[in-house]
Amino acid sequence: MIQLKNAALESSAGKKSVHALRCLNVTLPETGLVVLTGASGSGKTALLHLLALREMPSRGEILIGGENTARWSEARRSAWLRECAAADEALLFADLTLSENAERAAVLAGFSGRDARENA
Structure with missing residues (x-):
């Protein structure tokens, strides 16, 4: 199982903070098909980057198989x-x-x- 708990992803654009995701809680099964849809700019790519550990959350945690990936x-x-x-x-x-x-x-x-x- 993959879980995001209170995950946020933000970056800085000069003095401004840009929030790609805020306080996201998601639980995905180990097997099966998950479809991700949403409007442009809604955070789909940001979520995929977190799930792949391409980026780490600025807040919250990602658990894979019950393990906190921040400790990996x-x-x-x-x-x-x-x-x-x-x-x-x-x-x-x-x-x-x-x-x-x-x-x-x-x-x-x-x-x-x-x-x-x-x-x-």
Whole structure:
């Protein structure tokens, strides 16, 4: 299980602080399919960066398998990031539309072809 507890991601733009995410609490299962949707600028990419440990939260914590990733070594974080990057590259097919990619992912996650098409 992957959990974000009160996670925030912010950066500085000059004297101004920019909040990509504020006080986010999310629990994701170890297996299955999770679909992330939202308007441009809503924090989808920021969330993915946190989940992949590409960035660490400015507040809160990320737990993977019950372990606080802030206590992980740099080598362990790098290994996790490589796994996430490999999964990201492997799951998108350039010759398919976004809908077809979503359908394929749903089938791989165990949905029937019909359910995958209807929900893609």
